[in-house]
Amino acid sequence: MRTLSIFIFLFLSLSTISFSQTKISGKVLDEKKKGLPGVNVLIKGSYDGSTSKDDGSFEFETDEEGPQVLVFQLMGFKSIEIAIHCEGNAIQIPDQILVEAITEMNAVTISAGAMEASDEKKSVILRPLDIVTTPSAMGDIVGAFQTLPGTSTVGNDGRLFVRGGDASEVGIYIDGMRVGNAYGSTAGNVPTRTRFNPNLFKGTFFSTGGYSAEYGQALSSALALNTKDLSIRSQGDLSIMSVGGGYAHTLSSEKQSLTFSANYFDLKPYQSLVKQNFDWERAPNGWDIELSAQKKLAKGGLWKILARTESGGMEIWQPEPGQEGRGQLIRLRNKYSFAQSNWKNAFENGWTLFAGAALSSNFDDIRIDSIRLERKNQLAHGKFTATKDFSDRLSMNTGIEYFNHQFDESLVDLNFSRDYVDHQFYFFTEWDYYLNKNLVFRAGLRAGQSSLNKEQWLDPRASLAYKISESSQVSFAAGSFSQMPVENLRVLNQTLKNTESNHLILNYLLQKEGITFRAEGFYKGYENLVVFEGYPQSPQNPTNLGKGYAQGVDIFFRDRKSIKNTDYWITYSFVDSKRQFDQFQSEVQPSFAPKHNFSVVAKHFILDLKSQLGISFSMNDGYPYHNPNDGEEMSSKTESFQSLSFSWSYLPRPNLIIHFGVNNVLGRENVFGYRFAQQANSQGVFESIPSGQVAPRFLFLGIFLTLSKDKNANQLNNL
């Protein structure tokens, strides 16, 4: 019996032994010496602790004894630990100051020149969905960016023109890998589109200047498209459109996903129904197949593949100024392939590594009447980058790149051909330093070397951003940019040097809930532009003797909250640009750089109709053109360009979208310039033909259906 009582005694005493309690109190302050509430104060390894009050004070008791570690934690602040000794007496902790950590959430970001479309990050200008739903874009990525500041619409070209720069001055990247011939091949003033479907991408980064040292071979702009990560569901997507159709199938599991798609388009049936301005022999048509795959690797890496091949063509009669009849017959066949693979892994120790390889291959077979021209352009790109956050203040992005560029053009019947191969090597490094969360400096350097013209060059770049208040900031960027001349000039003179530009940009950005206001001023100087003798169709003796400038201001305002279910943005860009380039003898305003550019996009969601209505309006003050009847170069200007577009997206069921769109609803006869006869007629006048629109309007109707075996099939699908 005694044993039992001993046991009972032991048990009881065990649970009632009371250690001496130590009372701990103190105060936590922020950097401005103000009380910091909500701080978790705890004794490491125990459950004892408390939360600081509004004035930053805290107080608690602990049973722990001896030397202990007191920890102070608050989300967004750097934790601190101090040693204490608990021995039953009350401890008064001296005031502790918590320093705010610099995180992606609270730190200023450099916004000079940059416009980001993303769901994930802050300081975005567009959401990925906006690209698909901008009425004037008709589902083209670049079409949506043409409603953003710093761009101008050139309706008979379709490509992206940034701040007085030619379309070739925009570098397009997918997952950091350069894309060659990103636009479809075209002929005879038929506008082109981006080859890639916007649904491939989760986010885009569009810069109108002063961009990162990671990007080169682009004088004016970088457009970086980032592909989606793992698809989360197996599904089929069927599209039936007024211009064609397609099917995409996605297979997905926890660790990997794969999408295969095939599309076909032909504008012939459409063109037989809707009146065309152009004289088509064969309407544009083509097909593409595409494969994309994503795989999560064991150690947290992600491996992506994107491969695409396509073929298309068109035949068009182009009337000649001053001549009777249908004019020249231009026939175009194009074959294009793009493949890239990349791997990225963010390691626990703060290093992120990226490796990628890409190949773009383009083949054009162009026949102008009886002349047959073949052009092959191939770009291979290899890239390796390492980024590292040394602390929350200092980070680095460094990489090496290799490009292999092959170009070949031949006049088939004349047995004449010319070509070049260029090997380019690059090294870049860029460093970000946060002085505090409101002020960041960035310095970068890009070094390049070309085997063809034996040139070596260095492009330094720098920028900074300062947060003025919680919702506003200013950024400044400066840098130099180099780009090899376009292929058809380079092949004529293989010693042509880089063309060069220097950017200066001052940006102000205000972002409040639902409101974005952005104003940017810029100056861009051009050096070593290529000038040649003869006509753009047949240039001769190109040299690097051209130069020029572009300067201006652009303003962007977006409001997603003032009007219910409505989102609209307004853009105005002013560009004053003159340059001596191509065949021009003096500095002139280029045809692709209208002075005043204005656009509005508005989208309104009507819940009862399950519909989104969109409207967009673009205008500029007219395109300069050269009239040989007038002595001065580029001294004439077209009428103002104006276009109103409308779209209606209807979602009757979660897996069904019906989209209807019309471009240039009012049917305005826009003219982008004039083509003049090369010889004056008998009266001594150069006759001309306006370069206008393919058709007064473009109508689009599409039905997009998603099929999924998933038992949760009735859910919102990716558009």
Place this chain on the structure above:
Amino acid sequence: MKKLILTFALSFLWISLSMASDPAFEKAMKKQIIAMDQIANAEQSKEVANGFLRIAEAKSEEWLPLYYAGLIHIEAAFRFEVNKDQYLDQALEYIDKAEKLAPANSEVTALKGYAIMGKISLDPASRGQNLSPQAMQLFGKAINLDRENPRALYLMAQMEYGMAQFFGSGTDKACGMVRLSLEQFEKEESIITEDYILPKWGKRSAQQMMNNCN
């Protein structure tokens, strides 16, 4: 007699060890769970979440305190005037940590879906497209991991209901699901004791939703 008592005492010790490997942990958890049910403002929510985080800090192998810290942040984002995005991001951070400790856990998976549902609710027009399938997938996964998890069923029902309303389609599927969840809530209630520290929230909200169904 001595032997018997010793055996009895030892076995008692063994039982208590296996039932509650760490009474101090359970005691601390229970205290915070009781406090959690009484949260009435953002400050209290912070205090209780901090309490759970202290436990998580001391018992770094337990997923449950991180789970509750995540839950409190989600609920605070729905209920109080706080920086909602920041709270939900923070919740996701805790949930990710919990997921590392307890991979393929139905409760953790469902809670992650709940946090993402919160993210969607802040900007449905632009986030819905991308995040809705993610949330649905997580709820689906949570149900697959444990068909008797009433919270996974209820949250999935909630999501289905919202979408059925948006598209004006029938709410039958959603209502059927919430009914299932209520059955599971009843079942769960029968095993809940005073010492129960696993997730048990959600019944009241499920009942409210059921009222809309009838």
